[in-house]
Amino acid sequence: MSGLPERSRALSFPSVWPSEVEKLFDDNAARLRGYLLSVGCPEPDVDDVIQDSILIVARRYASLDRPEMVRTYWYRIASRLAWKLLKERRDRSLPGDPADYLQALPDPVEGAVDPDGRQAALALVHRLPLRQRQVLWLRVVVGFGEAETAEVLQISVGTVKSQFSDAKKNLRKFVEGSGETREEGTN
Numbered sequence: 606m607s608g609l610p611e612r613s614r615a616l617s618f619p620s621v622w623p624s625e626v627e628k629l630f631d632d633n634a635a636r637l638r639g640y641l642l643s644v645g646c647p648e649p650d651v652d653d654v655i656q657d658s659i660l661i662v663a664r665r666y667a668s669l670d671r672p673e674m675v676r677t678y679w680y681r682i683a684s685r686l687a688w689k690l691l692k693e694r695r696d697r698s699l700p701g702d703p704a705d706y707l708q709a710l711p712d713p714v715e716g717a718v719d720p721d722g723r724q725a726a727l728a729l730v731h732r733l734p735l736r737q738r739q740v741l742w743l744r745v746v747v748g749f750g751e752a753e754t755a756e757v758l759q760i761s762v763g764t765v766k767s768q769f770s771d772a773k774k775n776l777r778k779f780v781e782g783s784g785e786t787r788e789e790g791t792n
Contacts, residue, residue, distance in 0.1 A: 625675070626663045633676055634659075636747050637683055643742045644735060646687040647694070654690065658683035677749070680757040729779045736760075737772035744769055 634655055641651045662679045669675060730738060736758075743754040744765075751769075755762045 626659065626666060629662070629675060629679065630659050633679065637680060640680070640739075640742050640747060641683060641687050643730070643746075644684075644687065644739050645691060647690075650687075650690055654683055654686045658686055674753075674756070677753045677756050680743070680747070680749075681759070684757060729776055732779060733772055733775055737768050737775065740765055740768040741772040741776075 637655055637658075638651050641654055642648060646654060658679060661682050662675060666675065669678065730741065733741065739758055740754055743749045743757060744751075749757065751762050751765045755765045758765070760768075
């Protein structure tokens with residue numbers, strides 16, 4: 606269990622832990638980490654959120670109605686844990702320079718974009734409203750479909766479509782030089 610949390614070995618898990626859950630972790634932890642960072646989870650806490658959420662998934666795996674949706678379920682659990690953490694810490698300021706969080710994001714298309722272009726693109730994405738950023742990240746970087754994104758964020762598919770469209774329009778405006786964003790629910 607190379608990539609699994611150290612403390613997980615002391616806990617009792619279903620027999621599925623060594624194969625399906627470990628594969629889920631190995632295949633998706635880096636992208637989940639990038640997603641959590643992109644929505645504002647403090648970098649020092651991201652690994653704890655990932656660890657705690659994979660433990661929840663492992664414990665509940667056998668009771669899931671649709672095991673094929675386990676990745677979506679993991680993102681939803683991790684999102685909830687991150688939101689809970691952010692809610693508890695909302696009065697605290699972020700330690701360090703916020704630019705450090707942008708540099709910590711994994712590159713989903715390694716080598717496809719020059720480092721300066723990548724950082725500029727990430728800076729543009731971080732100017733989006735949070736919900737648009739979440740939808741954009743899940744759809745483009747993680748590769749979730751509309752239904753999976755809606756399930757993770759617990760919003761309707763129509764809202765996912767609208768937020769994704771607004772995110773693309775806002776990014777286009779940012780690139781063209783107009784810094785105005787189209788907020789959620791506006792026309």
